[in-house]
Structure formats: C-alpha cells, structure tokens
Amino acid sequence: MQNVRPKKHLGQHFLTDLSIAERIAQAVQGHGDVGCVLEIGPGMGVLTDFLLKNPMELYLIDIDSESIAYLHQKYPQLGGKIIEGDYLKENLDAVLPERYAIAGNFPYNISSQIFFRVLEERQKVTEVVCMLQKEVAQRIASPKGNKDYGILSVLLQAYYSIEYLFSVPPGVFNPPPKVNSGVIRLTRNQTEKLDCNEKLFFQVVKGGFGNRRKTLRNSLKSFQLAEEFKSHPILNKRAEQLDVADFVFLTQQIEASRGNH
Structure with missing residues (x-):
C-alpha cells in the first residue's frame, strides 16, 4: 500500500509517534455507556490502530479520497463504517448510533468549526478526545479570568467537563506543524438544557x-x-x-x- 501524501490545503499533519497515538486512544473512556467512536480525519490510521483495540464500535470519516482508499485497503473489516465526507456538513444520523464519542487528530485550520458542530450535536456527542493546536486546546480548557478564556471556552464548558491531558511537540508529525499541539478530553455533563434561552x-x-x-x-x-x-x-x-x-x-x-x- 502506498503511503498517503499529507495535503497542505486539508491541514494534514500525520502523527508518527505510536506511544502518543496509544495515549490518545486510551483516553477515550466511553462515557455514558456509549458503544461507538467516530474518528475524524484518520489519515493513515496511526490512531485508528489503537482505537480498534477499544471494545467500542469504530467509524471513520475523512474528506480526503486518497486516505479513504488507503483505509479501505488497510481495514477491510470496517467496510461501510469508513465514510468519505466532511464532518462539518455530513448528516450522520442514518449512519451512527444515537449517541457517540469522537476521537481524532483534528486539522488545525478547522478545529474550532468542529467544536461548533459538536455543540450542535451536544445531545448525541458524549465525549471528545482530540489533539489540536496547543493554544486552542488551552483556550477551551481555560477557566474564567484567564486571557485564553473565550467564546468556545464558555459554550463548551456549559455542556462539557474539560480536561487538558498533555502537550505534544511538532517533531512527531509528518510534516511537522509550526506550533505545539495539545490533547484534551471533553465529557458531557449533566446539563440537558441551560436555564435560559x-x-x-x-x-x-x-x-x-x-x-x-x-x-x-x-x-x-x-x-x-x-x-x-x-x-x-x-x-x-x-x-x-x-x-x-x-x-x-x-x-x-x-x-x-x-x-x-
């Protein structure tokens, strides 16, 4: 199988460090008896290999047709659970169970948009374990009174408990990004609905x-x-x-x- 070329316009930086991929996969706890994980942007499946060891059912979504072809070859057992599409636009109601967790090494250029989509899907998304630009990860996990604290911090903290898990240096990616990365975990809290409009x-x-x-x-x-x-x-x-x-x-x-x- 030929390796997938990382594409700049898709913000792809493929993780090459297996121990970090394993740590991310192990951080997915399956909160709220969820039986399914959706991996966003699996690329060449470095994280996928470890997510497959989890007892939860695994679905993959990627916008890159070259990655999709590679993943079908690498994981023939996943078949129809490999979805070619854009998580920001795709209606996954017919494909995914009613409640699901998300994992992934998010493309840095759309990570904020992914979180706004998670907010729209907050009744379905019970947990998110992801790697993204360190600054954005810190902002989301930041408490009030901090200069990093912003719109996404408040909106996500309204519905999720957020933990900053660990930082990741640029050298473990191909190609290396110009920034450090951070891994965070969001766990859906008890708030079904806020006490306001x-x-x-x-x-x-x-x-x-x-x-x-x-x-x-x-x-x-x-x-x-x-x-x-x-x-x-x-x-x-x-x-x-x-x-x-x-x-x-x-x-x-x-x-x-x-x-x-």
Missing part, C-alpha cells in the same frame, strides 16, 4: 467577547438592556471574568427585559 445565550456570549476589552455594559449595548438592569454590577465586568452561570444569569436578564418591551 440557549440561542440567546450563544448570542450573549459571542457579543460579550466581541470586544473583550470593553465592559459588558458597552459590549452588550445592542441587546437593549432594561433601564433598571443597566446599573447592575455584573455589567462593570468584562466577558472573561464571567463563568457559565454568570452568562446564564445575564441571558435571563436580557430575556426578561425583552419580555417587558
């Missing part, structure tokens, strides 16, 4: 961080806050000082003031 919550979080230097009183001006709420001390803070519960409270107040209009 979730769509508005997403908008408030994005609005709050839209200009992170400003206080919330200024960055949320467009939300038409009720007069009596405008003097609330929470509005003197900046978005990075608020945790999920604070943003839920803020959303409830905006919702209430809209109801009074």
Whole structure:
C-alpha cells in the first residue's frame, strides 16, 4: 500500500509517534455507556490502530479520497463504517448510533468549526478526545479570568467537563506543524438544557467577547438592556471574568427585559 501524501490545503499533519497515538486512544473512556467512536480525519490510521483495540464500535470519516482508499485497503473489516465526507456538513444520523464519542487528530485550520458542530450535536456527542493546536486546546480548557478564556471556552464548558491531558511537540508529525499541539478530553455533563434561552445565550456570549476589552455594559449595548438592569454590577465586568452561570444569569436578564418591551 502506498503511503498517503499529507495535503497542505486539508491541514494534514500525520502523527508518527505510536506511544502518543496509544495515549490518545486510551483516553477515550466511553462515557455514558456509549458503544461507538467516530474518528475524524484518520489519515493513515496511526490512531485508528489503537482505537480498534477499544471494545467500542469504530467509524471513520475523512474528506480526503486518497486516505479513504488507503483505509479501505488497510481495514477491510470496517467496510461501510469508513465514510468519505466532511464532518462539518455530513448528516450522520442514518449512519451512527444515537449517541457517540469522537476521537481524532483534528486539522488545525478547522478545529474550532468542529467544536461548533459538536455543540450542535451536544445531545448525541458524549465525549471528545482530540489533539489540536496547543493554544486552542488551552483556550477551551481555560477557566474564567484567564486571557485564553473565550467564546468556545464558555459554550463548551456549559455542556462539557474539560480536561487538558498533555502537550505534544511538532517533531512527531509528518510534516511537522509550526506550533505545539495539545490533547484534551471533553465529557458531557449533566446539563440537558441551560436555564435560559440557549440561542440567546450563544448570542450573549459571542457579543460579550466581541470586544473583550470593553465592559459588558458597552459590549452588550445592542441587546437593549432594561433601564433598571443597566446599573447592575455584573455589567462593570468584562466577558472573561464571567463563568457559565454568570452568562446564564445575564441571558435571563436580557430575556426578561425583552419580555417587558
């Protein structure tokens, strides 16, 4: 079998270190009695080899037709569980069980988009173990009050417990990326639904961080806050000082003031 060429436009950096691949695979715990793992961007199957040792059913999705052909040759036993497609766009309802875990060495150029898709699928995705650019991994796992803390931190922490597991140097990839990588694990928490309008919550979080230097009183001006709420001390803070519960409270107040209009 001929090796797959890493393609720059797909952001491919193939992991070559087997011990790191094994650590990532072992971090998948199968939270919530889930029997299935979807690996995003398996490339040449370095991580796949170790995920196959897991008792959970394994599905692979890759956008690269050269990788797909290689994977079909390497893993004939997976057959129809090897999906050629884009996780960001593909409707996998008919293919995957109702609840599934995700694993993968995410392409750095689309890792944030993958997480926004995970948020859309949050009732189905019970766990994510992935490697991505270290800065992004740290941002997602970051607590409030930290300069790394941002939109994705709040939105993901609303529905997932997040652990930063370990860092990975550039030299273990072909080709080596220009940045360090980090591996994180997201485990779905008990929050079925937030105690506010979730769509508005997403908008408030994005609005709050839209200009992170400003206080919330200024960055949320467009939300038409009720007069009596405008003097609330929470509005003197900046978005990075608020945790999920604070943003839920803020959303409830905006919702209430809209109801009074």
